[in-house]
Amino acid sequence: MTYDRTIIITGGAGFIGSHVTRLFVNKYPNYRIINIDKLTYAGNLANLKDVEDKPNYKFIKADICDYEDIRKIISSNDVSGIIHLAAESHVDRSIVDPFTFARTNVMGTLTLLQSAREYWEPKGYEGCRFYHISTDEVYGALELTKPEGDPSAKECGGGPFGDDFFTETTRYQPHSPYSAAKASSDHFVRAYHDTYGMPTVVTNCSNNYGPYQFPEKLIPLFINNIRHRKPLPVYGKGENVRDWLYVEDHARAIDVIFHQGKDGDTYNIGGFNEWKNIDLIKVLIRTADRVLGRPEGADDDLITFVTDRKGHDMRYAIDSTKLRDELGWEPSLQFEEGIEKTVRWYLDNQEWLDSVTSGDYLKYYEKMYGAN
Ligand code: NAD
Ligand code: TYD
Numbered sequence: 001m002t003y004d005r006t007i008i009i010t011g012g013a014g015f016i017g018s019h020v021t022r023l024f025v026n027k028y029p030n031y032r033i034i035n036i037d038k039l040t041y042a043g044n045l046a047n048l049k050d051v052e053d054k055p056n057y058k059f060i061k062a063d064i065c066d067y068e069d070i071r072k073i074i075s076s077n078d079v080s081g082i083i084h085l086a087a088e089s090h091v092d093r094s095i096v097d098p099f100t101f102a103r104t105n106v107m108g109t110l111t112l113l114q115s116a117r118e119y120w121e122p123k124g125y126e127g128c129r130f131y132h133i134s135t136d137e138v139y140g141a142l143e144l145t146k147p148e149g150d151p152s153a154k155e156c157g158g159g160p161f162g163d164d165f166f167t168e169t170t171r172y173q174p175h176s177p178y179s180a181a182k183a184s185s186d187h188f189v190r191a192y193h194d195t196y197g198m199p200t201v202v203t204n205c206s207n208n209y210g211p212y213q214f215p216e217k218l219i220p221l222f223i224n225n226i227r228h229r230k231p232l233p234v235y236g237k238g239e240n241v242r243d244w245l246y247v248e249d250h251a252r253a254i255d256v257i258f259h260q261g262k263d264g265d266t267y268n269i270g271g272f273n274e275w276k277n278i279d280l281i282k283v284l285i286r287t288a289d290r291v292l293g294r295p296e297g298a299d300d301d302l303i304t305f306v307t308d309r310k311g312h313d314m315r316y317a318i319d320s321t322k323l324r325d326e327l328g329w330e331p332s333l334q335f336e337e338g339i340e341k342t343v344r345w346y347l348d349n350q351e352w353l354d355s356v357t358s359g360d361y362l363k364y365y366e367k368m369y370g371a372n
Helices: 015-027 067-076 091-096 098-123 151-156 177-196 218-227 247-260 277-292 321-327 335-348 350-358 360-369
Strands: 005-010 031-037 057-061 079-084 129-135 200-205 207-209 232-235 241-246 265-269 274-276 303-306
Touching: 005 015, 015 031, 015 247, 031 067, 067 079, 067 098, 079 098, 079 247, 091 098, 091 177, 098 129, 098 177, 129 177, 129 247, 177 200, 200 247, 207 247, 207 335, 218 232, 218 277, 218 335, 218 350, 232 277, 241 247, 241 277, 241 335, 247 265, 247 321, 265 321, 274 277, 277 303, 277 335, 335 350, 350 360
Parallel strands: 005 031, 005 079, 031 057, 079 129, 129 200, 200 265, 207 241, 232 303
Antiparallel strands: 241 274
């Protein structure tokens, strides 16, 4: 079989990467999709079980910081597109171990850019694209100017917790080592466009939720804890606000932008769906209790307020109007529907949750691919 083109997806064994890989493998049988992943604690090939035998899919265990390896993979497979998701992604880990975040998120991105440039530049970048997936956290934090929340604000063009949003031109002001490393990688991608003429695109997305998210992040961690009736550690007073997007909607946006986005451009991706943590947690408990057949309110006492995260950003809110107006993308799911789907998925896939929380999947990889 000959393919129209070969695309690398980095971090395809992670949460968002697995959804993007699944979408591309199934939707584009004419593309050869190579998933490059180092299989850190966050990478899990079980996330891709349903596509691993497809003829247009190939997995290569590699570190994006390994210049020799990455150069070889790009040239020997005649790669013309890179969708870059591989990263260290958890803010709490970045506070404990910032070096790993600088290495993977900054040096890994630079390694990919330089390797792609070496192969693409002599061909004049014809038909090539480097797509960098980033986060809204690079913009810093917004104020909570309406602490009680005003649901009617949406109809007036504002957010329920404040009238301002992050737009594509908001100044970068990252606070955590995670967002600082992502911001730095975004700058390198734009520098490769401006300096070498590489066809790049950058997107900054809000918090994702859905199946296959590693249970260190709020939603899967809390669903798992509710299942085991374990405490739900709410940082501070639970007043921080996040803007939540269902992961498959993010994957659809990536598809649209990879194919139709303008070279050198930036697009914000978000759901206009802001929730105060504590309110979201109450919805999670109510939904999980209903699905588990427990009486309403049975698990409310699991809520445990703990010491706040250091430098905890108060509010994120993305304005994705540009993406809607220019490329016609909109989120497809209402939040209540997405949360119901998500809670049911984790409770229906307890084997997946158990293997991830016990670390069993890591032993399996070590046997197959060697230890990291
Ligand atoms: P994740 O932590 O679930 O997955 C990251 C993947 O990258 C894992 O499979 C891991 O094995 C792989 N990886 C890590 N270091 C690597 C290396 N050196 N070489 C090769 N592979 C490596 O992350 P996620 O939540 O799916 O996020 C994916 C991307 O989307 C990240 O770039 C993140 O910054 C961005 N993002 C995430 C969110 C979110 O809510 N999760 C929101 C906006 C943007
Ligand atoms: P998280 O899922 O870590 O995403 P991010 O930090 O990238 O937004 O956290 C979402 C929100 O939930 C954030 O405000 C921190 C808070 N949080 C808790 O209150 N308790 C927890 O155990 C975790 C993991 C997060």
